[in-house]
Amino acid sequence: MHALWVWAHPHASSLNGRLREVGLDALGAAGWSVDEIDLYRMRFNPVLADQGGADVRRHQELLGAADLLVVQFPLWWYSMPAILKGWIDRVFESGFAFDVPDPETGKPLKYGKGGLAGKRALTVVTAGDRAATLGPRGISGHIEDVLWPLLHGTFWYTGMDPLRPHLITNADTVDAEAMARIEADLTVRLAGVMTEPRIDYRPMAEEHYDHTIRLHDSVAPGEDGLSAHRQG
Template identity: 85%
Template sequence: MHALWVWAHPHASSLNGRLREVGVSALGAAGWSVDEIDLYREGFNPLLVGRGEADVRRHQDRLRRADLLVVQFPLWWYSVPAILKGWIDRVFESGFAFDVPDPETGKPLKYGRGGLVGKRALTVVTAGDRAATLGPRGISGDIEDVLWPLLHGTFWYTGMDPLRPHLITAADDLDAQATARTEADLRLRLEGVMTEPRIDYLPMSEAHYDHTIRLHDSVAPGDDGLSAHREGGSGPNT
């Protein structure tokens, strides 16, 4: 198996840097080959000005080879760092990740189907907030809802299987013991990364959505939130 580990943090000596080392080492010990993209150290240009540029094609080739995409970043203003957003904007191009036509109908494949189908996607996320604030009823919102644009609107949209975010909270306050536990948790998570169930988003099919791509009234009746777009209308907290 082959993994592409993309990470976005300005400081290699940070907790993020340590977790990247632990994660890449754990995959290697399990027999994986791992390709790393360090966006800051590589000086990746996040500005989208054209299509089909040479550096973008190289990154697409690296993503194409991967069975697993790991995207690691600190949660900044409830989203990804700008350099990572730019990587997605540039690399996930039309014709590569999306706007890939269905050979039977000619219509673009999306939401469970697409140019990146067959790959799994795991986010490794650090946050300064305490765990409760990014969990059920937390003031920041559940992490799966906070990252909806990435998990559903990017990974699932392009056909990848999005996995539950691997969230490290109170990241600024971890002592040596807590850091050791955090490292062990990441190793354990990666051991089962190809067998754990994906987030159970609904595919875009006539069984679930009408011609306006709105859920049929019979699907998750009474649920108008993001959880309605999951199997059985079950959200991350149910």
């Protein structure tokens, strides 16, 4: 199996830097081959001005060859760093990741289908706040809702199988004991990354959505939030 590890943190000596080392070692020990994109160190240009470019084509080649995409970043203002958002803006181009036509109907494939179908996508995310704030009933919202634009609107939209975010909280106060636990948890998670169930988002199919891409009234009746778009 082959993985692409994309990470965005300005300091290689940070907690994120250590997580990247642990993750790459864990995948290597499990027999994976891995390509790495270190956005800050390579000074990736995140500004989408024109389509394409040699750097974009190279990153598309790396992504196209991967069975697993790991995207690692600190949670900043409930989102990813701008350099990572720019990487997605530039690399996930029309005709490559989306706007790929269905060979039978000619309509664009999306939401469970698309240019990146068959791949899995895992986010490794650090946050300074406590775990409860990013869980059920937490003031920040559940982490899967906070990352909805990435998990559902990017990964699932382009056909990838989004996996539950691997969230590390209290990132500013990690001691040696906590670090050992964090490293062990990430190693175990990566060992089973290809067999764990994906987030059970609904495919864009007539049994779920009408012609306006709105859920049928009979689907998840009484639910208006993001959870209605999950089958579980």
